[in-house]
Amino acid sequence: MKLDVWPESESDRRLVQTREVLVNDGRVALCLIDCEDNGLLLERVFIDRDGARTIQRLDAGNEIQLMAFLQSDPYIDLLRDSYNRVLTTIRSVGQPSVPVAALPAHVSECRDELEVLALMRSICASNGGMECLYRWITVGEQDMVIESHVILAHCHPAWTQSYVHNHWVLNDPAVDYARHETAPLRGSDIKPYRDEHWLAQKAGVYGLNSNVFFPAHRRRDPMFGLLHVSSHMPSPEGEDLIWQNRQNLRGLAAELLEWRVMQLRQTAAQQFPLSTPEVVALRVIRRGGSAAHVAHELSITEREAYRLFRQINVKMGCGHIRVSAGAAQTYGLLGSI
Template sequence: MESTQSEASVLKYFDQIISAQDESDVAHCVRAIVSTLGAESYVFVSMNPAESSESRASHRFLIGCRPEWCQLYNANKWFMTDPFLDYSVSNTEPIFGSQVEVTTQGQRDMLTSAHEHGFRSGFVVPVHASDKGRIGVLYLGSDKTEAEGEKIFSVSRMYFRALAVELLDWSIRVAKLEIMESRSITGKDLQVVSYLKDGFTAEDIAREMDVSVQTIYGNYKKIKDKVGASHISEVVKFAEVNGLLV
């Protein structure tokens, strides 16, 4: 960015992401930020590596690129071997698309198609909220040459990293609410699970919550039924994996 006016515009949209009510509001803000910073296309994906599978049940996408690229990506199941996702699972350092290691023909085919659909040059921005749970990847693209595009990405590197963090926070909030609503999990349920995660016994939890031990065991049964678990320790694991205790 070159002007104070552009910076002010970007910061305004950052504020709007934090208070956005739905996905369309977020997508509008991201598009405005990305275009102001000089990129032309973007895809943000958040996922839980511990649950990743061919069904992509844990993946959430925010799309700001050509629809035909998304159709090809899904049709070829490139999400199963995507080198940018592979890199982002174990790295937090942003990297140019040209620097990501490609080892298979399928990955080379994916990159060729990406170059033809708005990602001639690219920038990969991984973001991790914690050692466990969801991670995010912001992939930015431009039809400019790699030399031209990568120069633009470098100049706005700080803003792109901040954008990735905000999008992961937003994605975690949305995913948490969806899981709680779909399983009828309450705040009280999570309070009990949080105590369990910290090593509290049923007696400890009863004392903290000022209820009987029998009530806590009743809570255990209800929470297990909601999650579909046979043991309360499985509920703790479920909550950790899905970011419900963050």
């Protein structure tokens, strides 16, 4: 069971949603989201053969970045019609940009990804970062395999296109570090960072000369975050400048993770409306309980408990009550258990 491909995007906000196009290693689709007075958000969704999703998000109002994103797409020939639909819509609608003066003071106050992106850019710029990316990465609870990877970026678009196309997330030393660590990490301190590694060879080509990484985690949550703040300045000068502001940027990384979790919870609550007895049952199952425990907790018979399980599984789109309980926990529907 998964949320929709575009879980944060209500259907009436999608101005364009293209069909999925088959490419060498999966499928690609584009979606243009109306963020009202903030402008338009472009999403490029890549789904690999195993069903894992990588979603790139950028401000469609920045025409220079948008065209660079399009031109650096490795599948531009296959996606040209899709991009043309997006460009035609953007030009017909017009694109306001989010003024810095109108930005919220805190990430939690942002209404959409465009405000999040603008605020992230502003905070990083005032703390030594000329470029910045945030990744929300969700892994499987058992195998720790990446199931979804969302990238919100202010950097050269060709960098994220190359990153996604080459599946660099699978051997990214910063991501490997962020899976289990919470402390900030200087790029020059990454152990596998050698001259022959793609991070050393390619990052500088796109202006990412000095890099500092800020992991973020939530207790018992399969999603973690990674803020990548970079500078055109050479290392160590650029790194030093960012590192001096690591407390501010570490706080930003945590806020960005929390913002997305809250967005997913709101979406999940709408997509999977659970009754109070259903939430109680799922909490009991998640704690390792059985139908007998659920029956006792709800003062019903075991037969009625199993009937409740079937209702929940249908609602959650799962084949077993423990899978439903795991999914509900992942999407924050069970609260603290």
